[in-house]
Amino acid sequence: MELDARKTTILNAIIETYLKTGEPVGSRTISKYTDLNLSSATIRNEMSDLEEMGFIIQPHTSAGRIPTDKAYRLYVDRLVEERTEQVTAMNSLMIAKTNRMEEILKQVVRLLAANTNYTAMLSAPSYKGNKVKFIQLSRVAPRQLLNVVVVDGNIVKNHLIDLKEDIDDEQILKLNLLLNTRFNGLTLGEINLGLISNVKEEAGIHSEIVSEVLDTIAEVIRAETDENMQIYTSGANNIFRYPELADSENASRLISTLEEKDVLADFVKSAEEDETSNGIQVYIGDESPVESMKDCSVVTATYELGDGMKGTIGIIGPKRMDYEHVMKSLKTVKATLSDVFGNKTDPARTESEDS
Amino acid sequence: MELDARKTTILNAIIETYLKTGEPVGSRTISKYTDLNLSSATIRNEMSDLEEMGFIIQPHTSAGRIPTDKAYRLYVDRLVEERTEQVTAMNSLMIAKTNRMEEILKQVVRLLAANTNYTAMLSAPSYKGNKVKFIQLSRVAPRQLLNVVVVDGNIVKNHLIDLKEDIDDEQILKLNLLLNTRFNGLTLGEINLGLISNVKEEAGIHSEIVSEVLDTIAEVIRAETDENMQIYTSGANNIFRYPELADSENASRLISTLEEKDVLADFVKSAEEDETSNGIQVYIGDESPVESMKDCSVVTATYELGDGMKGTIGIIGPKRMDYEHVMKSLKTVKATLSDVFGNKTDPARTESEDS
DNA sequence: TATTAGCACTCGGTCTTTTAGAGTGCTAAT
DNA sequence: ATTAGCACTCTAAAAGACCGAGTGCTAATA
Numbered sequence: 001m002e003l004d005a006r007k008t009t010i011l012n013a014i015i016e017t018y019l020k021t022g023e024p025v026g027s028r029t030i031s032k033y034t035d036l037n038l039s040s041a042t043i044r045n046e047m048s049d050l051e052e053m054g055f056i057i058q059p060h061t062s063a064g065r066i067p068t069d070k071a072y073r074l075y076v077d078r079l080v081e082e083r084t085e086q087v088t089a090m091n092s093l094m095i096a097k098t099n100r101m102e103e104i105l106k107q108v109v110r111l112l113a114a115n116t117n118y119t120a121m122l123s124a125p126s127y128k129g130n131k132v133k134f135i136q137l138s139r140v141a142p143r144q145l146l147n148v149v150v151v152d153g154n155i156v157k158n159h160l161i162d163l164k165e166d167i168d169d170e171q172i173l174k175l176n177l178l179l180n181t182r183f184n185g186l187t188l189g190e191i192n193l194g195l196i197s198n199v200k201e202e203a204g205i206h207s208e209i210v211s212e213v214l215d216t217i218a219e220v221i222r223a224e225t226d227e228n229m230q231i232y233t234s235g236a237n238n239i240f241r242y243p244e245l246a247d248s249e250n251a252s253r254l255i256s257t258l259e260e261k262d263v264l265a266d267f268v269k270s271a272e273e274d275e276t277s278n279g280i281q282v283y284i285g286d287e288s289p290v291e292s293m294k295d296c297s298v299v300t301a302t303y304e305l306g307d308g309m310k311g312t313i314g315i316i317g318p319k320r321m322d323y324e325h326v327m328k329s330l331k332t333v334k335a336t337l338s339d340v341f342g343n344k345t346d347p348a349r350t351e352s353e354d355s
Numbered sequence: 356m357e358l359d360a361r362k363t364t365i366l367n368a369i370i371e372t373y374l375k376t377g378e379p380v381g382s383r384t385i386s387k388y389t390d391l392n393l394s395s396a397t398i399r400n401e402m403s404d405l406e407e408m409g410f411i412i413q414p415h416t417s418a419g420r421i422p423t424d425k426a427y428r429l430y431v432d433r434l435v436e437e438r439t440e441q442v443t444a445m446n447s448l449m450i451a452k453t454n455r456m457e458e459i460l461k462q463v464v465r466l467l468a469a470n471t472n473y474t475a476m477l478s479a480p481s482y483k484g485n486k487v488k489f490i491q492l493s494r495v496a497p498r499q500l501l502n503v504v505v506v507d508g509n510i511v512k513n514h515l516i517d518l519k520e521d522i523d524d525e526q527i528l529k530l531n532l533l534l535n536t537r538f539n540g541l542t543l544g545e546i547n548l549g550l551i552s553n554v555k556e557e558a559g560i561h562s563e564i565v566s567e568v569l570d571t572i573a574e575v576i577r578a579e580t581d582e583n584m585q586i587y588t589s590g591a592n593n594i595f596r597y598p599e600l601a602d603s604e605n606a607s608r609l610i611s612t613l614e615e616k617d618v619l620a621d622f623v624k625s626a627e628e629d630e631t632s633n634g635i636q637v638y639i640g641d642e643s644p645v646e647s648m649k650d651c652s653v654v655t656a657t658y659e660l661g662d663g664m665k666g667t668i669g670i671i672g673p674k675r676m677d678y679e680h681v682m683k684s685l686k687t688v689k690a691t692l693s694d695v696f697g698n699k700t701d702p703a704r705t706e707s708e709d710s
Numbered sequence: 711t712a713t714t715a716g717c718a719c720t721c722g723g724t725c726t727t728t729t730a731g732a733g734t735g736c737t738a739a740t
Numbered sequence: 741a742t743t744a745g746c747a748c749t750c751t752a753a754a755a756g757a758c759c760g761a762g763t764g765c766t767a768a769t770a
Contacts, residue, residue, distance in 0.1 A: 024732095024733090026732065026733050026734085027733070027734080028732080028733075038742080038743090039742070039743050039744080040733090040743095041735095041742075041743055041744070041745090042741085042742060042743070044733085044734065044735075045735095045742090047734095048734090048735080058733090058734085060749090060750065060751070061733090061734075061748095061749055061750055061751095062732070062733050062734060062748085062749045062750040062751070063732080063733070063734090063750075063751075064732080064733065064734095110615075133495060133496070134493075134495045134496075134501070136493055136501075138489075138491055138493075138503075140488060140489045140505050141488070141489075146489070146491075146503065146505060146511065148493075148501065148503060148513065150495050150501060150515075156501065156513045156514075156515065158503065158511045158513055159511075160505070160511065233614060234614065234615070235614075236610050236611070236614050237606075237607040237608070237610045237611040237614070240603040240606065240607040246603050248595040248601050248606075251592075251595065251603075251606070252592040252595040253592070255591050255592045255610060256591070256592040258614075259588060259589065259590075259591050259592070259613075260465075260589070379761095379762090381761060381762050381763085382762070382763080383761080383762075393713080393714090394713070394714050394715075395714095395762090396713075396714055396715070396716090396764095397712085397713060397714070399762085399763065399764075400712095400713090400764095402763095403763090403764080413762090413763085414722095415720090415721065415722070416719095416720055416721060416722090416762085416763075417719085417720045417721045417722070417760095417761070417762050417763060418721080418722075418761080418762070418763090419761080419762065419763095
């Protein structure tokens with residue numbers, strides 16, 4: 001069977017009506033809603049076809065129809081094509097001036113949730129692949145060294161090292177020189193255990209201390225490549241706005257996922273991998289890799305701050321979410337973030353991160 | 356009217372039964388449950404008295420009675436008195452060895468939630484009042500300085516400073532000297548704007564740069580005294596276990612509070628202020644300063660890591676929570692935390708924090 | 711005087727029945 | 741190909757019936 005123009009119109013009308021009301025849509029409604037001027041009987045026939053084709057289903061015999069995931073997919077794909085590239089300045093998105101990146105991100109995610117009435121998530125930009133710019137050891141106390149690593153994007157990592165034996169200033173100087181010569185310009189990913197053991201040998205003298213120091217650095221790096229991604233969420237309570245998500249069974253699982261951020265982190269990671277042309281990704285129901293979101297749709301976008309720093313923003317809502325609005329909002333936020341943080345000399349960029 | 360022994364016994368029976376079932380308790384139940392050997396009629400008379408005294412109420416005419424906040428308060432106070440000081444080793448509390456403080460805290464809060472079946476919260480230890488141990492400026496790029504501040508408790512704060520003009524090594528050295536002389540040994544709270552403007556004058560030369568640097572430091576400190584307390588929560592979904600909290604109205608508000616951590620931060624702060632003898636605090640219903648927890652009870656405990664570093668752990672649950680178990684768990688966690696982190700040379704302590 | 715048995719009464723919860731209405735599928739007419 | 745009409749289905753909501761837990765009161769009892 002062919003999905004001709006009329007069927008498409010009808011299907012669209014069904015989807016849009018359902019997005020608004022959340023109630024199954026009947027033939028009579030469509031007959032009035034569209035400008036097709038068809039009687040409900042005709043619509044019924046078409047609907048019967050559409051059901052056969054798997055685009056809509058009846059929750060029960062004598063109810064109207066609701067869209068299936070397949071229908072949503074069609075709808076979203078068309079939306080994406082239309083590329084309403086008009087990134088309208090979301091004027092409600094007035095970011096209060098703060099210097100603290102973290103605060104800004106929290107605000108952004110809050111705004112996003114408030115603006116859409118869905119749940120919003122945001123992963124802080126991660127700086128995997130950024131180059132080491134500066135390494136420094138300094139003495140804090142007789143047997144305590146502070147190790148600071150600055151990487152591209154002005155991210156600062158630091159770590160305190162407790163030593164078993166003393167070390168004098170000259171040795172520290174030497175070590176600093178060595179570290180900078182060997183590691184500068186490398187990405188954290190490139191500084192692997194092999195390289196580190198190389199440097200250990202090279203250091204020779206005081207290998208004990210060097211070893212300790214390098215182990216610490218290795219650990220910092222490992223912590224980096226690990227999945228300790230910062231994720232902020234907001235508007236979890238919005239799920240209660242949508243009865244189909246609000247039953248305690250489902251809500252409980254969702255809340256749990258949102259609270260224990262690690263599942264979200266995995267999600268974000270995989271979302272960053274399946275890049276799309278316009279950077280926006282839509283997961284409808286089962287398409288999402290997260291079990292607890294089987295009844296939701298998730299729309300994500302990746303934002304970039306230059307320097308290869310990337311993060312992800314996402315909206316989690318019912319399948320009948322207002323995809324158009326959500327995608328527009330995400331685009332706006334994406335643009336805004338790049339705008340605010342993209343500029344190298346912006347003070348907000350000089351914010352440091354913890355180790 | 357007097358709250359005599361028999362009334363107390365009956366009230367206790369009511370509370371304990373209600374804690375278990377969550378259903379209003381009738382006279383007949385009590386008549387069987389207690390070893391008083393009284394008929395339901397007698398119990399009814401007593402219950403009528405207890406109601407008049409404000410300890411129990413009927414949700415509706417023909418229902419049993421449920422305890423009021425006043426009754427819970429009585430019950431809890433007695434529990435506290437009994438001081439079951441036997442901090443039993445919560446053997447399920449096997450903290451996996453990790454070096455990252457943050458990870459440990461997250462695990463602790465998760466365990467606490469799992470162990471009690473309520474919602475748990477935990478504030479990371481804050482180091483207000485700790486003394487500056489070490490300050491260092493170093494050049495990262497021609498017009499970029501890295502400012503590192505280490506305070507007692509081995510907390511590292513750092514901040515990058517972008518300069519408008521160049522600065523040479525000698526000047527940096529001088530500044531370092533100045534900063535350490537003037538600020539070492541002071542608490543972050545003591546380094547106020549007045550002192551900073553003093554130092555600014557003292558520096559004299561290159562006041563432009565010094566000014567910039569000091570402003571940055573001032574900002575770091577301000578950020579500290581600000582309420583940017585780290586708070587972890589777990590088991591928010593547990594509220595769905597208790598029907599009296601699970602209606603979407605209430606759940607929504609609770610979830611929202613748990614997600615936007617700032618209200619919790621205020622709570623924690625005030626909880627740290629009203630210290631009790633045994634360090635455990637119980638807020639029943641309206642006693643809690645947080646609006647959305649009017650239908651909950653909250654039990655908090657303050658833990659200390661020496662060095663004056665303090666944090667708070669808390670349990671949020673229904674008023675009919677198992678106070679005894681909760682308090683025991685909190686005590687155990689409190690002890691465990693001090694144990695794990697209290698030791699100065701423990702590697703976990705050398706963890707740094709972000710600025 | 712304190713306790714208890716007994717009884718009428720209340721009222722929320724559950725289960726069943728009824729009803730209204732939305733929607734369908736099918737058929738016959740256009 | 742479209743539509744009007746009709747019988748049929750099924751849900752949600754309303755209405756009623758009923759149960760039972762629980763109470764308050766009174767009169768009997770120890």
